[in-house]
Amino acid sequence: MPCDSVRCHRAQLSFFLRWTGGYWNLRSICIDDRSIGFVIIMPQSGDDQCRADVGHALSAEYWGHGIATRAVKMAINEGEQGFSGVLDKLGFLKEGGEPTTVACYWGSQSSPKRCTIARAWHTPLNQAQILSEMEVKLRPYQLSDVDDFMEWACDDEVIRTSRLRHYTSREDAHDYLKEVAFPHPWYRAICFEDRPIGFICVKPGSSNERCRGQISYALGSKYWGKGITTMAVKMVISSVFEFKEFPDIERLEGFVNVDNKASQRVMEKTGFQKEGVLRKYILVKGKIIDVIMYSFLKTDQIIN
Numbered sequence: 001m002p003c004d005s006v007r008c009h010r011a012q013l014s015f016f017l018r019w020t021g022g023y024w025n026l027r028s029i030c031i032d033d034r035s036i037g038f039v040i041i042m043p044q045s046g047d048d049q050c051r052a053d054v055g056h057a058l059s060a061e062y063w064g065h066g067i068a069t070r071a072v073k074m075a076i077n078e079g080e081q082g083f084s085g086v087l088d089k090l091g092f093l094k095e096g097g098e099p100t101t102v103a104c105y106w107g108s109q110s111s112p113k114r115c116t117i118a119r120a121w122h123t124p125l126n127q128a129q130i131l132s133e134m135e136v137k138l139r140p141y142q143l144s145d146v147d148d149f150m151e152w153a154c155d156d157e158v159i160r161t162s163r164l165r166h167y168t169s170r171e172d173a174h175d176y177l178k179e180v181a182f183p184h185p186w187y188r189a190i191c192f193e194d195r196p197i198g199f200i201c202v203k204p205g206s207s208n209e210r211c212r213g214q215i216s217y218a219l220g221s222k223y224w225g226k227g228i229t230t231m232a233v234k235m236v237i238s239s240v241f242e243f244k245e246f247p248d249i250e251r252l253e254g255f256v257n258v259d260n261k262a263s264q265r266v267m268e269k270t271g272f273q274k275e276g277v278l279r280k281y282i283l284v285k286g287k288i289i290d291v292i293m294y295s296f297l298k299t300d301q302i303i304n
């Protein structure tokens with residue numbers, strides 16, 4: 001089924017449910033219990049029963065993360081009785097008691113294979129599990145990352161809400177990497193599926209201030225709202241305190257614009273504590289703004 005033929009209007013939804021009503025093997029693709037698409041396997045009948053058609057669609061905001069690929073694999077595995085193993089591995093929870101089962105015939109006409117499918121699976125796959133599977137990684141920037149760097153560093157949405165300035169040319173971006181990112185004591189690319197899509201850094205204090213470090217981050221806007229920065233901040237906390245990248249640091253600090261609700265949520269979701277508002281604290285893009293100070297101490301707990 002072509003993805004663009006699916007729309008979220010109620011009338012079309014009832015058409016869709018009627019259309020698929022005869023097929024037991026329609027699955028909703030869910031994140032955090034919210035349906036974001038579907039996958040369906042439609043075994044054919046009569047002379048065509050040796051084959052099955054696969055259809056799938058995913059809400060556009062989740063494209064490009066391998067979710068549909070995973071869902072189709074799961075659906076195919078289901079037909080091969082591997083479904084429960086896949087679900088267990090992905091962190092799905094089995095509902096109480098024996099799951100209700102249905103049976104079907106699968107395979108070629110000459111040797112139909114009977115398989116039993118658990119239907120009563122709950123699907124609480126959460127974002128953190130999806131993301132850890134999809135590998136959010138932190139690594140130093142390289143000059144060869146310049147095009148990926150430009151993608152988020154030229155993103156108007158990112159620039160508008162942060163202290164970053166606009167980078168308009170590759171030369172400009174090269175200079176930034178060479179003059180700011182490379183000499184920085186701890187500046188990392190946030191990589192999603194091996195591609196840099198933002199940055200996160202820790203600037204340790206010096207001398208009498210070496211007991212603290214300041215955390216900053218930004219992410220390309222098309223990746224916002226998927227928990228990626230939250231995961232990156234947790235990785236940084238572990239690097240600093242558990243893996244002792246900076247043995248002197250006892251306290252990480254985050255300074256967040258009072259209007260930047262997304263960044264405030266990132267701080268809260270990772271276990272940073274709000275200490276107060278620093279009024280008229282810093283000049284950002286010609287305007288003096290109030291800033292919230294957050295801190296995370298070595299003895300604090302990361303929120304899971």
Ligand SMILES: CC(C)(COP(=O)(O)OP(=O)(O)OC[C@H]1O[C@@H](n2cnc3c(N)ncnc32)[C@H](O)[C@@H]1OP(=O)(O)O)[C@@H](O)C(=O)NCCC(=O)NCCS
Pocket residue numbers: 157158159161162163217218219220223224225226227228229230231255256257260261262263265266
């Ligand atoms: C701040 C920023 C890094 C967040 O990245 P992200 O990967 O989208 O963050 P996460 O997905 O981990 O978490 C964002 C949270 O903010 C919430 N959020 C987003 N916009 C919001 C708003 N306007 N009001 C309230 N909450 C909001 C999201 O719903 C999510 O919370 P939830 O998981 O409870 O639903 C990203 O928006 C960004 O790069 N902004 C521009 C640069 C910037 O502001 N850097 C920080 C400077 S201090």
